Amino acid sequence: VKECGIIEVNAQRMKEMIAPSPASCLEKIEVLLPQLAVIKQKKLLDEVSHANSKLNHKPEAVSEFVAILDFINECNEKKDQFEADFNELQEHYKLIDEHNVKINSMDRAAYKMLVP
Numbered sequence: 001v002k003e004c005g006i007i008e009v010n011a012q013r014m015k016e017m018i019a020p021s022p023a024s025c026l027e028k029i030e031v032l033l034p035q036l037a038v039i040k041q042k043k044l045l046d047e048v049s050h051a052n053s054k055l056n057h058k059p060e061a062v063s064e065f066v067a068i069l070d071f072i073n074e075c076n077e078k079k080d081q082f083e084a085d086f087n088e089l090q091e092h093y094k095l096i097d098e099h100n101v102k103i104n105s106m107d108r109a110a111y112k113m114l115v116p
Helices: 012-018 020-056 061-098 105-114
Strands: 002-004 007-009
Touching: 020 061, 020 105, 061 105
Parallel strands: none
Antiparallel strands: 002 007
16 A cells, blocks of 8 residues: 555555566567567578579570579579578577577577578
8 A cells, every 4th residue: 555645545456467467478479489480480491492493403595594694683682681581580589599488499490501
């Protein structure tokens, strides 16, 4: 009970109501953070796999060679975005590691495939 001017306020019930909120938020973040990381890394892995498969294809005609050159130019134009996406993913994993958030070992292994 605390006196506030001419009235007395019992803040105990309010404290009891809001105290679980931070713990609940933390639990939700611990669930959401790995899910977001997996979505981001899947997107990056898909893009890298797609690029590798296109670049590993040996051109058999001039038109295929030109298509590969166009694809390389396209990749170069997207380089900054790829880098930003990768840096964001690294930040997600940094948070996961700093706060000991559990993450599936398969997802962790997939992430390590992206790290140089």
